[in-house]
Amino acid sequence: MSEHQIVVIGASFAGLTVSHNLLKDIIPAIPKQKFKVVQVAPSDQFYFKIAAPRVLINPQSLPLEKALIDFKKTFSGYSAEQYQFIKASATSIDPATKTVKLSNESSVKYDSLVICSGTYFDNDLWSTARGEEPLKAAIKDLHEKLPKAETIVIGGGGAAGTETAGELGDLYGSKKDITLYSGTSQLLNNLNNKAVGKDAEQRLLKQGIKVQHNIQITSHRSEGGKEVLQLSNGETKTVDVYIGAVGDRPSTSFVPKEWLDDKNRVLTDPQTLRLSVDGVRGVYVYGTAASYSNGSIADVMFAKKAILETLKNDLAGNEPAPRTKNVYKKITSDMQFVPVGSTQGVGIAFGWKVPSFMVKMAKSKDFMIGNASKVVAGNS
Ligand SMILES: Cc1cc2nc3c(=O)[nH]c(=O)nc-3n(C[C@H](O)[C@H](O)[C@H](O)COP(=O)(O)OP(=O)(O)OC[C@H]3O[C@@H](n4cnc5c(N)ncnc54)[C@H](O)[C@@H]3O)c2cc1C
16 A cells, blocks of 8 residues: 655644644544655744743743643654654745755655645744744843843734733833834734724833834844844834844745745635645645635634545545535634733724733633643644
8 A cells, every 4th residue: 555645844733733633533534545644843842822922021920831842742652654753944845746845955755735834023032933942042032131121122013012012011010111113003903993902002001111103123233232223213222122023924935936925825725725726736725824814823723624624535535526514714803812911901802892801811811821732732
């Protein structure tokens, strides 16, 4: 019996979900075919980045060890013929030979390919896209500098920047000079309901955080132990600590250009999560690297049934016929819970604004860290 190799690129919310479910349910249900799952990622640790703002600012409350978890042991029940993890980055894909080239100078062949490479920021604080060592080093550096810092700037008024400012407000308030530059006209500008961002700003102001709009940090450099920031209004600002939370972009530089949309996300059928490129079969895209995603975890969690149904169908050798079952229906209304420190927050679910106490209970108190072990085990 010839072996069918499924290569999964990425090992985070999307990649771990796919590998676990392939091995647990989908592959055992197709006994006539031998399969092997090969997972490729630059880190063998899963980073529960949803909790990053607290890990970065308040490690006494939430240490990195709780948010950065070795996932290899969750695959220890499978033999080397069933599952292999390769610690490397994908550097290119050759669709003609069905080969993925890797950063360790090797390559891996695929019969089916699942791209789950997510997104990355300019700096190493928010993801494992460059491996876990740069992430650990960046966090260690921040932890050393923060207690001594007198002036702190956060760049980016999305959820990551707003939450980080809230953590700083909780811990230091007006004892330090802390400024959040939203980069746009208001906080949480991606939401249709603008009242949510305004609410977050009021809460930050009460904590003692300064909020500045319509100014971007265009470049920054370290000089004499300080951070020199170039602002889009022409000013230069020198501070003790700069935390950049801007520029979350798809990690897809290894994907053929013809497979990408104008935002460098992989062209994906939004209902089945198959690659949406004429003439290419056996390639799937799941999570924030995909064109169907707006970057939220909802597009991973709620699309899970669709990707698993597609893989089950295609791996069993069925033709990709029009689908009626487990089609992904994207939620288009606002969905976001944003802690502003540990005791309050702002939020919106299915377009409805959620009161602060509900955000506190659902997320602010511990950033949902209990879910990290569920993701690692493939049970999210
Ligand atoms: C600070 C922060 C807070 C967030 N909070 C929320 C929230 O509250 N609610 C919400 O809905 N969403 C939130 N998000 C977004 C959420 O984290 C993403 O939706 C989620 O991480 C997407 O999962 P993913 O598996 O698609 O990609 P990622 O989590 O980005 O994982 C990508 C994986 O691919 C690997 N990889 C990258 N490049 C390569 C390569 N070239 N080769 C091989 N492997 C590669 C990475 O190492 C990683 O394993 C937050 C994001 C951040 C940064």
